Amino acid sequence: GESVGLHLPTLSVQEGDNSIINCAYSNSASDYFIWYKQESGKGPQFIIDIRSNMDKRQGQRVTVLLNKTVKHLSLQIAATQPGDSAVYFCAENKGNTGFQKLVFGTGTRLLVSP
Amino acid sequence: EPEVTQTPSHQVTQMGQEVILRCVPISNHLYFYWYRQILGQKVEFLVSFYNNEISEKSEIFDDQFSVERPDGSNFTLKIRSTKLEDSAMYFCASSEEQGYRSGGHFGPGTRLLVL
Numbered sequence: 001g002e003s004v005g006l007h008l009p010t011l012s013v014q015e016g017d018n019s020i021i022n023c024a025y026s027n028s029a030s031d032y033f034i035w036y037k038q039e040s041g042k043g044p045q046f047i048i049d050i051r052s053n054m055d056k057r058q059g060q061r062v063t064v065l066l067n068k069t070v071k072h073l074s075l076q077i078a079a080t081q082p083g084d085s086a087v088y089f090c091a092e093n094k095g096n097t098g099f100q101k102l103v104f105g106t107g108t109r110l111l112v113s114p
Numbered sequence: 115e116p117e118v119t120q121t122p123s124h125q126v127t128q129m130g131q132e133v134i135l136r137c138v139p140i141s142n143h144l145y146f147y148w149y150r151q152i153l154g155q156k157v158e159f160l161v162s163f164y165n166n167e168i169s170e171k172s173e174i175f176d177d178q179f180s181v182e183r184p185d186g187s188n189f190t191l192k193i194r195s196t197k198l199e200d201s202a203m204y205f206c207a208s209s210e211e212q213g214y215r216s217g218g219h220f221g222p223g224t225r226l227l228v229l
Contacts, residue, residue, distance in 0.1 A: 036220075043118075043205045043220035044157065089157065100147055100209060100218055101170050104157040 008087060010109040019077040021108045023090030028071060032093035034102065035064060035075045039086045044104075047075070047088075077110075085112045116140045118221035120206050126227045127196055135191045135224045137206030146189045147207040147218060148181065150174070157205070163189065196228045 013019050025033065031052040036044035050057045050064045050073075057064050063076040073090050087109050091102040119138045127133050139146050148160040162169040163181050180192045189208075193200055203225050207218040 041222070043207075043222050045220070046218065091157075100145065100162060100207070101159050101172075102149075102157075102218075103159070106156055 008107050008109045010111060012111045012113065013080050015080060015082055015112055015114050017080050019075075019080045019084070019110060019112075021075045021077075021088050021110065023073040023075075023105045023108075025071050025073060025090065025092045025105070026103070027092060027094055028068070030092035030094055030103075033064070033066060033073050034091045034093075035062075035073075036089045036091060036104075037084075037086045038089060038107070044089060080110075080112050082112045082114055085110055116219075118206055118208055118219050120204075120221040120224050122224060123222070124225045124227075126229065129198055129228055130195050133193050133196055133226065135193075135204050135206075135226070137189045137191070137208075137221055138187050139189055139206065139208030140210075140219055141187070143208035143210050143219070145169075145209045145211070145218075146181075146183070147209075148191045149205045149207060149220075150202040151205065151223075152199075152202040160191075193226075196226075198228050201226055201228045 034049040035047040037047050038044045048059045048062050048064050050066050055066055061078045065074045077084055087107045089107045090105045094101050094103050121136045125133055146163040149157050150160055151157045159172050161171040161175045161181055178194045182190050203223045205223045206221040209218040
């Protein structure tokens with residue numbers, strides 16, 4: 001499941017720092033957005049989601065911000081830990097029927113140093 | 115915590131051969147999906163499936179592809195005559211609710227290599 005070969009933007013942080021990963025989406029009609037974490041050899045793992053009628057949503061150590069004006073999504077990870085090292089993808093739902101037809105972004109590689 | 119499982123983890127096949135990729139979704143989930151990730155590229159939607167029929171499919175999902183839920187637990191993706199460009203990581207996902215309310219649970223993937 002790794003994105004080997006992708007020339008991913010990389011964010012390198014120290015353990016304990018806060019991380020911010022950004023994503024631009026394409027369709028102003030998309031109504032649902034999700035952040036996934038993908039570790040090497042594994043499938044995408046759901047982190048947090050947000051509907052288009054919200055600007056912010058918080059989870060455990062993670063916050064997603066949605067700016068519909070500029071079609072921008074960000075994921076904030078507080079007190080980043082080495083276990084957070086992975087590739088992070090944003091995805092937007094473009095399904096016509098309400099079913100999940102996610103369009104994934106390119107991804108950002110997060111490297112956390114102890 | 116229940117997980118989506120996929121078999122095999124790796125599959126190597128000759129061009130033109132048929133392959134079947136298998137998935138066991140989470141048991142109480144009703145919505146099923148296949149995605150793929152070609153090496154070096156983004157994760158791409160292939161198909162969604164509900165109530166024993168395809169709900170939506172992408173342009174990638176042409177006549178060479180088919181999906182089936184042969185029994186109460188398995189969900190399969192068949193590629194009838196594989197091409198070199200079918201080489202990719204194939205992910206199965208399932209969700210309990212309608213997709214736009216759920217991010218879905220992804221399996222670990224099957225890496226398909228077509229020679």
